[in-house]
Amino acid sequence: MRVLITGAAGFLGSHLVDRFLRDGHAVVGMDNFITGSKDNLRHLDDCADFEFLEQDVSKFIEVEGELDGILHFASPASPIDYLELPIQTLKVGSLGTHNALGLAKAKGARFFLASTSEVYGDPSVHPQPETYWGNVNPIGPRGVYDEAKRFAEAMTMAYHRYHGLDTRIVRIFNTYGPRMRPGDGRVVSNFIVQALQGKPLTVYGDGSQTRSFCYVDDLIEGIYRLFQDGGADPVNIGNDGEFTVSELAEMVVGLVGGDSKIVIEPLPVDDPRQRRPDLSVARRMLGWGPTITLEEGLGKTIHYFREVVAP
Ligand code: UDP
Numbered sequence: 408m409r410v411l412i413t414g415a416a417g418f419l420g421s422h423l424v425d426r427f428l429r430d431g432h433a434v435v436g437m438d439n440f441i442t443g444s445k446d447n448l449r450h451l452d453d454c455a456d457f458e459f460l461e462q463d464v465s466k467f468i469e470v471e472g473e474l475d476g477i478l479h480f481a482s483p484a485s486p487i488d489y490l491e492l493p494i495q496t497l498k499v500g501s502l503g504t505h506n507a508l509g510l511a512k513a514k515g516a517r518f519f520l521a522s523t524s525e526v527y528g529d530p531s532v533h534p535q536p537e538t539y540w541g542n543v544n545p546i547g548p549r550g551v552y553d554e555a556k557r558f559a560e561a562m563t564m565a566y567h568r569y570h571g572l573d574t575r576i577v578r579i580f581n582t583y584g585p586r587m588r589p590g591d592g593r594v595v596s597n598f599i600v601q602a603l604q605g606k607p608l609t610v611y612g613d614g615s616q617t618r619s620f621c622y623v624d625d626l627i628e629g630i631y632r633l634f635q636d637g638g639a640d641p642v643n644i645g646n647d648g649e650f651t652v653s654e655l656a657e658m659v660v661g662l663v664g665g666d667s668k669i670v671i672e673p674l675p676v677d678d679p680r681q682r683r684p685d686l687s688v689a690r691r692m693l694g695w696g697p698t699i700t701l702e703e704g705l706g707k708t709i710h711y712f713r714e715v716v717a718p
Contacts, residue, residue, distance in 0.1 A: 410477065411474050414438060416447050417444075418588075419627070423478060427631075428451070428456055431456075435458050436460070437468065439462065465502045474516040475517065477518050479507040482503075493551040497555045500558060501559065508563065526553060527543075529544075533683060534684060564639070575634060575637050577629075578642065579645065580645025581619060595659075595705070602667045603713060607669060608669050608670070609670055611674045612652075612674030613671070614651060619645055619646050619648060619684060622646070622697070622708075624699065625646065625697040629693065658701065662706060662709055
């Protein structure tokens with residue numbers, strides 16, 4: 408196969424590039440480096456099966472040659488990023504998805520959308536099955552990401568129903584691992600970097616809000632299987648172990664060592680109280696489930712950050 412991956416220089420995009428290359432496929436990566444990094448692709452400089460195009464998927468995109476798949480992973484994905492880049496976030500989810508769908512239709516390629524657990528907003532159903540429609544504030548600061556992804560899902564289903572395009576939608580829950588930016592702003596990278604630098608860990612609110620953290624290798628394997636074996640309906644991929652933010656902070660301090668304290672900072676607007684994927688569909692349809700515990704995954708991630716962050 409030859410596939411296009413948008414957001415290829417990002418955290419998930421770059422791991423996905425590696426996964427396709429590992430199985431002998433050819434990959435075209437696309438990124439505009441708003442939040443992606445050239446460092447994430449540097450190891451592919453001499454890879455004959457990888458080409459890179461610096462293009463903004465929110466504008467008209469062009470790719471020469473045949474494509475069997477288009478995986479649309481371009482988007483700011485950390486709350487601090489999409490609060491800083493609200494218009495770009497809305498554009499890449501809406502116009503970018505439309506362009507990528509149009510290219511998939513022109514090439515007769517399978518289209519794969521990276522959606523998010525944020526489509527469930529601050530969920531009133533717990534854990535969240537794919538059938539839950541969500542509880543999103545459309546005009547809140549997080550709405551730029553949530554609504555862009557909801558629109559992207561609607562657009563993908565419209566192309567599937569109206570044009571008969573072969574499509575997939577994954578709803579990605581909190582994911583962590585190597586290649587997250589040290590300044591990414593998400594909780595796992597923040598806590599690890601703070602602990603490594605002996606700084607206090609910034610817990611937002613009272614720390615009782617929960618998240619379910621998936622190690623990147625597990626997530627990428629689920630996505631790879633969904634691309635090949637899934638159907639058009641959205642599928643949750645993540646880890647269903649649920650932790651409070653305070654528990655995460657304690658675990659990170661324990662694993663890094665040192666004596667970092669915890670400081671309380673204000674809870675961001677519309678921060679979801681709880682989040683945990685119902686993984687029944689993924690387990691049944693893909694024979695997939697997460698295999699890496701939080702402790703194990705944090706260990707690998709700490710190892711990575713020790714190399715990139717000065718103490
Ligand atoms: N959070 C925190 N300290 C930080 C960064 C995040 O307590 O330094 C909290 C945040 O308020 C949220 C959770 O950790 O409740 C996960 O935040 P993240 O930005 O990683 O992702 P989200 O799931 O909110 O998109």
